[in-house]
Amino acid sequence: MRAIRVELGSRSYEVRVGAGILGAVGEWLKPIAGRGTPVVVTVPPVERLYLAQVEEALESCGLDPLVVVVEDGEDAKTPSAFLDVVGRMLEGGAGRDSTVISLGGGCVGDLSGFVASTYMRGVGLVHIPTTLLAQVDSSIGGKTALNHPKSKNLIGTFHQPRLVVSDVSTLKTLPRKEIRCGLAEVVKYGVVLDRRLFEYVESRAEGVLALEERDAEEVVGRSVAIKAGIVSEDESDIGRRMLLNFGHTVGHAIEAATGYRKYSHGEAVALGMVAESKIAERLGMLRGAELSRIEALLSELGLPTGGGGVPLEAALGLMRGDKKVEGGELRFALPCGIGSGKVVRVTDMGVIKDALSEVL
Numbered sequence: 018m019r020a021i022r023v024e025l026g027s028r029s030y031e032v033r034v035g036a037g038i039l040g041a042v043g044e045w046l047k048p049i050a051g052r053g054t055p056v057v058v059t060v061p062p063v064e065r066l067y068l069a070q071v072e073e074a075l076e077s078c079g080l081d082p083l084v085v086v087v088e089d090g091e092d093a094k095t096p097s098a099f100l101d102v103v104g105r106m107l108e109g110g111a112g113r114d115s116t117v118i119s120l121g122g123g124c125v126g127d128l129s130g131f132v133a134s135t136y137m138r139g140v141g142l143v144h145i146p147t148t149l150l151a152q153v154d155s156s157i158g159g160k161t162a163l164n165h166p167k168s169k170n171l172i173g174t175f176h177q178p179r180l181v182v183s184d185v186s187t188l189k190t191l192p193r194k195e196i197r198c199g200l201a202e203v204v205k206y207g208v209v210l211d212r213r214l215f216e217y218v219e220s221r222a223e224g225v226l227a228l229e230e231r232d233a234e235e236v237v238g239r240s241v242a243i244k245a246g247i248v249s250e251d252e253s254d255i256g257r258r259m260l261l262n263f264g265h266t267v268g269h270a271i272e273a274a275t276g277y278r279k280y281s282h283g284e285a286v287a288l289g290m291v292a293e294s295k296i297a298e299r300l301g302m303l304r305g306a307e308l309s310r311i312e313a314l315l316s317e318l319g320l321p322t323g324g325g326g327v328p329l330e331a332a333l334g335l336m337r338g339d340k341k342v343e344g345g346e347l348r349f350a351l352p353c354g355i356g357s358g359k360v361v362r363v364t365d366m367g368v369i370k371d372a373l374s375e376v377l
């Protein structure tokens with residue numbers, strides 16, 4: 018097992034990554050949960066697969082959890098799901114000393130984080146992420162979110178967990194499409210922050226896609242270490258953390274321009290990474306050979322690299338309306354070689370348009 022620390026002074030916490038560690042959550046939670054009620058929030062597919070193990074681990078340590086099951090996917094991130102969980106916690110006698118435990122992917126994690134940050138003005142939070150995306154990304158860093166009918170992730174807070182338990186064995190039951198979604202984020206870390214991670218995935222793509230235990234632990238462990246380092250430096254996302262937007266400025270526009278139906282988030286981010294790498298190449302930041310390596314790795318992992326059928330003007334319009342626009346100029350996190358990146362303002366719309374038109 019690896020224990021990676023997110024350094025945030027008195028709010029520091031550990032992310033424990035390993036195979037078959039779910040049975041230890043009771044023992045690890047006991048000192049965190051104290052006498053308060055632990056509240057496990059999960060979704061039906063994960064309830065069926067892993068809730069019994071988690072309940073058993075908690076009960077064997079004398080903890081008696083309240084379990085709340087919410088709807089799956091983005092339906093977990095609605096204001097009505099939020100009110101439902103809060104109501105169930107109130108009825109179940111959860112007080113200010115309770116701890117919310119999310120069990121599942123990024124959706125239930127975002128909802129649980131929002132509940133924990135607002136219930137009685139804030140209670141403890143523990144994440145047990147069971148998707149690759151949640152293990153490598155959303156469970157670390159404290160961003161919480163609900164969706165508004167007009168905008169995804171519009172409502173949210175920062176609320177750091179007290180512990181994250183990432184059991185890579187749970188990834189074995191994950192559908193291929195969800196594995197790819199998580200791998201897009203892993204490639205993102207490799208390209209803008211960690212050449213070694215990029216080369217590891219390049220050299221062991223097959224094992225990584227199959228999530229063989231050794232590869233899963235290495236890929237999740239390294240990704241967590243990267244994100245933990247960035248969050249420790251820039252918790253509130255105003256500096257270096259913005260590098261993690263690589264692929265996402267274009268990716269979010271692709272998702273929105275296609276009504277969130279044509280591409281999964283990971284596929285849209287993959288297309289976004291190719292488009293943004295092409296912008297970097299046109300700006301002289303990235304060599305052609307490096308761009309080709311990025312495209313080749315994404316293809317090998319089964320992620321799209323072009324031919325997107327996305328309306329270009331709609332995507333450009335959405336990017337202009339994005340949070341990352343400052344004074345009318347678009348800001349991108351772009352690679353400058355493999356393993357390092359920079360946040361840059363791009364003023365030449367022609368460069369952006371040309372790069373996007375090759376991919377979309």
Ligand SMILES: NC(=O)c1ccc[n+]([C@@H]2O[C@H](COP(=O)([O-])OP(=O)(O)OC[C@H]3O[C@@H](n4cnc5c(N)ncnc54)[C@H](O)[C@@H]3O)[C@@H](O)[C@H]2O)c1
Binds near residue numbers: 091156195
């Ligand atoms: N807070 C953050 O910093 C942050 C970062 C990135 C993404 N996000 C959010 O994360 C969400 C996406 O998360 P996601 O990709 O994990 O999706 P998800 O939570 O919807 O999970 C994907 C699917 O996998 C199922 N599942 C979960 N674990 C499983 C397992 N072990 N075996 C089989 N099936 C399993 C889920 O029930 C669901 O159907 C988005 O809403 C996004 O906005 C948040």
